[in-house]
Structures are given as structure tokens and as C-alpha cells.
Amino acid sequence: MRKTIIAGNWKMNKTATEAEALLRGLLDGDSRTDKAQLLVCPPYTALETAGKLLKGSHIALGAQDISEHEEGAYTGDISAQMILTLGATYVILGHSERRQYHAETDQLVNAKVKTALNAGLTPIICVGETLEQRENNETESVVAAQVKGTLADLASDQLKNVVIAYEPVWAIGTGKTATPEQAQQMHQFIREKVAEKDTEAADLLPILYGGSMKPKNAADLLGQKDIDGGLIGGASLDADNFIGILKAAR
Numbered sequence: 001m002r003k004t005i006i007a008g009n010w011k012m013n014k015t016a017t018e019a020e021a022l023l024r025g026l027l028d029g030d031s032r033t034d035k036a037q038l039l040v041c042p043p044y045t046a047l048e049t050a051g052k053l054l055k056g057s058h059i060a061l062g063a064q065d066i067s068e069h070e071e072g073a074y075t076g077d078i079s080a081q082m083i084l085t086l087g088a089t090y091v092i093l094g095h096s097e098r099r100q101y102h103a104e105t106d107q108l109v110n111a112k113v114k115t116a117l118n119a120g121l122t123p124i125i126c127v128g129e130t131l132e133q134r135e136n137n138e139t140e141s142v143v144a145a146q147v148k149g150t151l152a153d154l155a156s157d158q159l160k161n162v163v164i165a166y167e168p169v170w171a172i173g174t175g176k177t178a179t180p181e182q183a184q185q186m187h188q189f190i191r192e193k194v195a196e197k198d199t200e201a202a203d204l205l206p207i208l209y210g211g212s213m214k215p216k217n218a219a220d221l222l223g224q225k226d227i228d229g230g231l232i233g234g235a236s237l238d239a240d241n242f243i244g245i246l247k248a249a250r
């Protein structure tokens, strides 16, 4: 049985005070289920508040990025240890917005994945093609290269501790969602690529779908064989919407 994860990527939204209100909405709402792990990834500045509120609760905490370095002279960067001490257990890595606006490469994401795993964090590694790449029939080659590059040199026990999020870039924040069939096809493809490295890890690997997932389309997406949850941006900023998606998973 693979773990189902419903994860919220808050991006650069919510001050610490606003985060508290949203988290109280989730904690007080109908967000308890043993069918899925609920996870929120607020900005760094709200992690401490979130960590205190969520301690001992059914909602896990993650960050949206970490440095590939453990510590040192890296102005503006945040280390794995720093987020761990605030209660985070997950970290999103290689999100398309980091790739686009901060020129993150698969090689850099791979270094961050290793740093996260060494620290005991579960990395959620994002992959996905742009619209142009899809229209040029490059979807599979692009995603295969991202999977290969970001998972490079991982040992079998490390591979068993990663999560992948398939996020077609053209579906992020656009209101355009991949059809359940398009998403399932890519999730199966990703699992096959991981199986080329390690079949057991591929069977265990949670692969989340990300890209305009909403309460109304979540059930169809989450009903697909290889879709093990969602990485949700916009709809995770509202407790009712996020819980609506969680309900589709149970």
C-alpha cells in the first residue's frame, strides 16, 4: 500500500498571523482521516508558528526549499537543519517556479535531495514539462531526464524515502488541469523510470499530481491507479478548499 499525501504548497503567501488562521481552520475542520497524510508547506517565515500549532497533530509540516549546503556563508539560504528544528519533516524541491525564476537545474536539485535525505527530511521532487515541450512531443524525454537527473546516485534505501510530484508547468496556477488520463499516463511513465533503477522503490513511491487541483476535479485525478495524492497550490490557501480535496482522497 502506497501512502496517499495531500500537500499544500503555499508559495509566497500568508504571513505568520495569516498562517495561524488557516491552520486553525484546518485543525478545527473535518481534516482527520487515516486514508491520507495531510501536509502543509508554508513560507519559511511561518514555519515556527506552524510547527508549534501542528506539533502532535495529524497535519505534517514541510518547507518549500532548502540549501544544498549544510551550513556556512550562503546569504539568504536556509538549511535542512533549520527547518527540521522547527518541526518540518518534508521539503519541496525543484518546483518549476524555482527552476524558472532561480535557474535551478536537475543537478542542483539532486544535491538538495541528498542533503534533505541525509538530514532525515522527505524530499518531494517536482518534475514536469512546459506547454512548448508538450506541443513538441518532448513530454516523456523531458520528464525522464528530470527523474534521472534528480534521483542520480541515490542508494536503494534513499530511493524508498522520496516522493515525486508530477506537475505539468502549463497546469500550474492556470486553471488548466491535465486530464486524469494524461496525468495517469505520466505517473505510470515516472514509476516505470524509477523501476529501471529499483522495482521495490518504484512500487512504494508516492507520485503526487500538481496543477490546478481543486475539490471538483480531485476525485477523478486521485482515482487513477498511479496517482497517490496531490501537491496543491492555490486551493491549499483556503481551509474549505483544501479539506474538499482531502475528502476526495478518502
Ligand code: PEP
Pocket: 009, 167, 171, 172, 173, 174, 175, 210, 211, 212, 213, 231, 232, 233, 234, 235
Ligand atoms: C503548485 O504550485 O505546486 C501547484 C500545483 O499550484 P496550483 O495548484 O495553484 O496549480
